[in-house]
Amino acid sequence: MSKRGKKKDEETGDVDQENGAAPDAKKAKKGKEAEAPIMYEDPPDKMTTKDGHAANWKITSWNVDGLRAWVKKKGLDETKCAEKALPNEITSMPEYPHKYWSGSEEKEGYSGVAMLCRTEPLKVTYGIGKEEHDKEGRVITAEFPNFFLVTSYVPNAGKGLVRLDYRKTWDVDFQAYLSELDQRKPVVLCGDLNVAHQEIDLKNPKGNKKNAGFTPEEREGFSKLLEAGFVDSFRELYPEQAYAYTFWTYMMNSRSKNVGWRLDYFVLSRTLLPNLCDSKIRGAAMGSDHCPITLHLAI
Template sequence: MKFISWNVNGLRAVVKKDFAATFNKLDADFFSIQETKMQEGQLELDLPGYHQYFNYAERKGYSGTALFAKQEPMSVMYGIQSDEFDHEGRAITLEYPDFYLVTSYVPNSGAGLKRLDFRMGWDAAFQDYLSRLDKEKPVILCGDLNVAHKTIDLKNPQSNHHNAGFTDEERDSFTRFLDMGFMDSFRHFYPDMEDIYSWWSYRFHARDRNAGWRIDYFVTSNRLAPKIADSKILTDIYGSDHCPVALILK
């Protein structure tokens, strides 16, 4: 069973590139999208064999998530059941008999960390939501989580310390989340792999220089570990400032 997650930085924009070919080539059972940047009715996707689910931000051209699934879920939940945080279209949950699949586009703390307090509030509410789900059945969380957890997860940790995505607050929050019974699936398989990233700035030829950050994840409940065959970062796929990440279940 294959899961793909990709921050496309604008679904309408990436559709004009090679999205259809990439989507068909990857042939995922579940394909998760973040940062759709669109409203309902702005795009019709022809994806035969897939059920399509979208969560739109109230603000136009901003945020947004989508999930495409070959298997129809038992239930669908939009957001994280929080009035404070559910106006930006940042999460979708599909329920299946043996797991919950959650896609999320976690808020960026922004230039000058102007949204750090909002981000920390989101983290607390989101982690509480995921913990409640995990009490019912295992969770597979994927998406742009907007944090490089360890110094190994970005090219220039020293110069980026205290920048959005690599503050002590965000990293400590992610550690606390994992300590609640979750694992970073990529580091489960590749604990010491260096120079592997999922996001590169469009500035300064960052991708050409591989000056990137690993901020896109598959995080799963610990008890799913025996069922996971691999976790990958698909750095050869272009079309966005992020590349897709993949999870393979046995």
């Protein structure tokens, strides 16, 4: 139920990040065949909690690349496309009768999120209450009886880390917003959070420590969010799973080589752990430089 399309602008980060490749990795020795890539295979979905309660909520988040080009793909839920330019195929989708859109106030085709729901929320709000962030259309919050669903496209630190200071401010303000919600009822956060938290979350950590998405500052910001009472649902269930990525640059055949990053997350209030059934990475789904992720909850 979340996210956005990626575009070659200041938001995408620099080339090294997008390649996901350390410089030394590009120097293959002559006469030797490249090693076969290790691909992640999404295991069968777990549809019950540890206590045996059956899942009754399914939430999918997908950072789509070019909504209008992929309107017939199922599960599209976030876009840089302005609401006034949305294709009829999206606005009329009967399987999702409740649709909510948010985009940049200043730049058409910049950032933006959307949420498509089969169940009508009790209330929907936009932004986090701070104009500095809200003008970029990065957050939608839907309140349901037992939890808040927050979809977000977190700002990229940018090429040359030109927006790293802004990203640090965002992390502090966004954590405060989520913690405030969590005091009222549990939170499910989904979206492209634009950070690979641990070295296991990208193919080439050594070559990317100074690049957007893997700087110490961004990783620390995510760590502080977890310390504030939230959990990374995928790592909670699969703490040692390597090669599980959600983003691959279009360049250098990165996806076929599985040279990627895990940038897309379901982050949950810790109180929702007993309700967690599974957190999935749908790496086989094509149509974007990101793949969808899916959460199953019994709540």
